[in-house]
Amino acid sequence: MNSAQVPAPARAATITWRLATVAGVVTETPRARTLILDVPGWPGHRAGQHVDVRLTAEDGYQAQRSYSIASAPQDGQLALMVERLDDGEVSPYLTDVLSVGDRLELRGPIGGYFVWDVALGGPLLLVAGGSGIVPLMAMLRHREAALEIADARTRHNVPARLLYSSRRWDDVIYRSELTRLAQDDETLEVALTFTREAPPEWTGFRRRIDRMMLAEVAWPPGERPHVFVCGPTPLVEAAAAALVELGHDPALVKTERFGPTGERG
Amino acid sequence: MTEPFISRGFRGRRQAAATASQLPPGQYETRDFPVLSAGPTPRASLATWDFTVRGRGAPTARWTWDEFQALPHETVTTDIHCVTKWSKLDTVWEGVSLDTLLAEALARGVESAPYLLAVCDGGYSTNLPLADVTGGKAWVAVKFDGAPLAPEHGGPARLLVPRLYFWKSAKWVRQVRLMERDEAGFWESLGYHNYGDPWREQRYSGDL
Numbered sequence: 001m002n003s004a005q006v007p008a009p010a011r012a013a014t015i016t017w018r019l020a021t022v023a024g025v026v027t028e029t030p031r032a033r034t035l036i037l038d039v040p041g042w043p044g045h046r047a048g049q050h051v052d053v054r055l056t057a058e059d060g061y062q063a064q065r066s067y068s069i070a071s072a073p074q075d076g077q078l079a080l081m082v083e084r085l086d087d088g089e090v091s092p093y094l095t096d097v098l099s100v101g102d103r104l105e106l107r108g109p110i111g112g113y114f115v116w117d118v119a120l121g122g123p124l125l126l127v128a129g130g131s132g133i134v135p136l137m138a139m140l141r142h143r144e145a146a147l148e149i150a151d152a153r154t155r156h157n158v159p160a161r162l163l164y165s166s167r168r169w170d171d172v173i174y175r176s177e178l179t180r181l182a183q184d185d186e187t188l189e190v191a192l193t194f195t196r197e198a199p200p201e202w203t204g205f206r207r208r209i210d211r212m213m214l215a216e217v218a219w220p221p222g223e224r225p226h227v228f229v230c231g232p233t234p235l236v237e238a239a240a241a242a243l244v245e246l247g248h249d250p251a252l253v254k255t256e257r258f259g260p261t262g263e264r265g
Numbered sequence: 266m267t268e269p270f271i272s273r274g275f276r277g278r279r280q281a282a283a284t285a286s287q288l289p290p291g292q293y294e295t296r297d298f299p300v301l302s303a304g305p306t307p308r309a310s311l312a313t314w315d316f317t318v319r320g321r322g323a324p325t326a327r328w329t330w331d332e333f334q335a336l337p338h339e340t341v342t343t344d345i346h347c348v349t350k351w352s353k354l355d356t357v358w359e360g361v362s363l364d365t366l367l368a369e370a371l372a373r374g375v376e377s378a379p380y381l382l383a384v385c386d387g388g389y390s391t392n393l394p395l396a397d398v399t400g401g402k403a404w405v406a407v408k409f410d411g412a413p414l415a416p417e418h419g420g421p422a423r424l425l426v427p428r429l430y431f432w433k434s435a436k437w438v439r440q441v442r443l444m445e446r447d448e449a450g451f452w453e454s455l456g457y458h459n460y461g462d463p464w465r466e467q468r469y470s471g472d473l
Contacts, residue, residue, distance in 0.1 A: 093274070112456045
């Protein structure tokens with residue numbers, strides 16, 4: 001992480017609240033929707049960053065939550081993926097109530113560590129659990145858009161592998177897009193694993209992400225892949241610890257965890 | 266914004282008044298204990314663990330784990346507020362007050378200064394004004410809820426500065442560096458607020 005001495009910053013520009021308009025809604029899984037947003041004045045973002053969303057009731061009561069950005073920086077619109085938490089305060093509003101034409105207050109982009117772009121180089125190793133795929137999808141979408149216009153050497157320099165854990169087939173967010181990306185791109189490999197129920201005749205992984213699986217999927221530590229792990233806390237703890245045990249430099253393993261310590265995705 | 270924006274059809278879930286008064290703006294209460302860390306959880310061995318307080322000059326105050334455990338410990342019940350919006354109320358911690366550690370360090374010849382940088386295993390760091398960690402405001406905590414602090418929550422020892430957003434309560438803390446000048450820590454140099462007062466909602470650099 002940072003070892004250089006950085007002076008305390010002079011006051012930076014405020015990350016202001018903006019009124020976005022819902023331009024589209026995509027059903028990803030039975031529990032997950034993507035909100036496609038027009039955001040006037042959006043300053044741009046890096047793949048991996050998130051936004052804060054703020055809801056205001058008529059009496060002035062407000063609630064805020066953070067959501068990862070799913071769209072690539074190159075995309076014209078901002079995409080947020082929201083998974084419905086049945087006992088949630090904000091996500092059921094975003095998945096069940098908010099509709100095309102509605103407005104939504106947000107500010108961002110936020111976060112300067114869990115970010116990747118092709119200029120940082122590769123190899124790129126992505127490890128996701130459940131909706132932890134979202135910021136990693138922004139990286140894959142950014143990578144795809146950047147490589148479309150890149151030369152062969154750049155393409156060669158940023159091979160990517162994704163290991164993505166889901167409970168069952170229906171829970172795999174971006175299933176068809178991931179399939180298409182992997183088919184169209186020889187330098188991208190996607191490996192899925194299922195923790196509850198694999199599809200019939202599934203020949204791939206069917207267990208939680210562990211050290212053996214990572215040893216099989218990941219590049220050797222000597223290749224010094226940039227690693228991004230995102231998902232429920234137990235998955236991230238297990239995967240990050242296993243990667244360090246396998247010899248990966250902890251400074252190259254960036255993590256984003258969500259949820260409490262004890263729950264498994 | 267000139268006219269307050271209303272989210273069509275949003276009702277929200279208001280907290281009981283007693284809870285609401287404990288919640289800074291934009292925060293919600295959680296009963297869980299979420300984990301947020303930028304990288305893998307470091308695993309420290311208590312046999313080699315030490316805690317040091319360093320000033321500008323040569324003298325450094327150092328405690329081994331056993332020496333640290335022999336210092337007077339305090340039990341603290343406090344609310345904690347994470348910048349990612351969750352707050353956890355009435356949490357119970359045990360640790361050594363920064364007052365104790367700094368007084369001992371100064372007695373051993375460490376030079377005081379108006380700022381400090383907390384430096385941690387795993388490369389994490391955070392900066393604080395000395396005034397915000399003295400006078401019963403900060404601890405190096407080694408227990409949560411009566412049990413040794415779990416590694417994912419910062420064990421064996423983390424800073425506890427409950428008056429500021431919880432990223433200032435640095436996990437896996439190993440050293441306090443007293444500094445003449447304020448110097449941005451890890452998140453403070455990556456877009457988060459330099460001070461981080463939850464009651465003024467100072468989440469990101471640029472927030473007033």
